[in-house]
Amino acid sequence: xxxxxxxxxxxxxxxxxxxxxxxxxxxxxxxxxxxxxxxxxxxxxxxxxxxxxxxxxxxxxxxxxxxxxxxxxxxxxxxxxxxxxxxxxxxxxxxxxxxxxxxxxxxxxxxxxxxxxxxxxxxxxxxxxxxxxxxxxxxxxxxxxxxxxxxxxxxxxxxxxxxxxxxxxxxxxxxxxxxxxxxxxxxxxxxxxxxxxxxxxxxxxxxxxxxxxxxxxxxxxxxxxxxxxxxxxxxxxxxxxxxxxxxxxxxxxxxxxxxxxxxxxxxxxxxx
Numbered sequence: 001x002x003x004x005x006x007x008x009x010x011x012x013x014x015x016x017x018x019x020x021x022x023x024x025x026x027x028x029x030x031x032x033x034x035x036x037x038x039x040x041x042x043x044x045x046x047x048x049x050x051x052x053x054x055x056x057x058x059x060x061x062x063x064x065x066x067x068x069x070x071x072x073x074x075x076x077x078x079x080x081x082x083x084x085x086x087x088x089x090x091x092x093x094x095x096x097x098x099x100x101x102x103x104x105x106x107x108x109x110x111x112x113x114x115x116x117x118x119x120x121x122x123x124x125x126x127x128x129x130x131x132x133x134x135x136x137x138x139x140x141x142x143x144x145x146x147x148x149x150x151x152x153x154x155x156x157x158x159x160x161x162x163x164x165x166x167x168x169x170x171x172x173x174x175x176x177x178x179x180x181x182x183x184x185x186x187x188x189x190x191x192x193x194x195x196x197x198x199x200x201x202x203x204x205x206x207x208x209x210x211x212x213x214x215x216x217x218x219x220x221x222x223x224x225x226x227x228x229x230x231x232x233x234x235x236x237x238x239x240x241x242x243x244x245x246x247x248x249x250x251x252x253x254x255x256x257x258x259x260x261x262x263x264x265x266x267x268x269x270x271x272x
Contacts, residue, residue, distance in 0.1 A: 095231045161190075241257045
């Protein structure tokens with residue numbers, strides 16, 4: 001919302017400048033074309049206005065390259081933000097497992113050795129990233145845009161970091177952080193990665209020139225309870241897959257994952 005207001009303000013400013021320049025040129029042309037001066041007072045007024053318009057035109061000519069450069073910068077910024085927003089929407093449609101894989105790939109891009117540790121006894125840690133002898137505990141949370149990571153969740157991550165003997169921790173989320181969570185994490189060895197950081201990486205990852213995008217979850221429809229997208233989840237205790245709401249744990253809707261055989265059994269018989 002704030003970025004949209006900034007873009008609107010910049011567009012309005014550019015439009016105002018163009019409008020002033022156009023009106024100034026029109027007044028200057030009218031004054032230049034006028035040859036019949038009715039009296040001395042009119043002469044003084046016309047000469048004064050003409051001088052003002054001439055100075056304005058000089059300023060506009062000087063400022064024109066800067067205005068053109070501003071337009072180019074704004075256009076590039078808007079294209080990048082649109083690509084980033086689209087990429088963040090793509091990330092939020094990934095299954096939790098695919099999102100963890102994507103996060104692991106980003107750490108590998110930064111030169112880390114990454115190990116997935118999801119499962120029982122993982123202390124809530126999804127990845128362990130190691131670089132230069134330093135161990136980093138990573139927790140990946142594929143949340144809805146408005147769903148926050150709170151201070152208690154960061155406290156749990158901080159405790160898990162010490163439990164596994166890590167030097168640092170990184171919370172990665174497609175949602176947002178509460179102000180109390182940011183304040184608590186300040187001056188602690190915890191990095192908070194949110195849409196601002198992920199968006200830049202996602203815009204590069206999902207661009208046309210960077211290769212294929214990660215495999216997305218098939219369309220499973222929307223949750224009948226929260227209207228959020230349904231995703232495939234894995235029961236860490238039994239390793240069985242099931243369908244659940246992407247807004248978990250706020251919404252705990254689940255249903256069994258239909259296998260190919262079970263879907264085939266439910267299909268009506270065909271004639272001939």
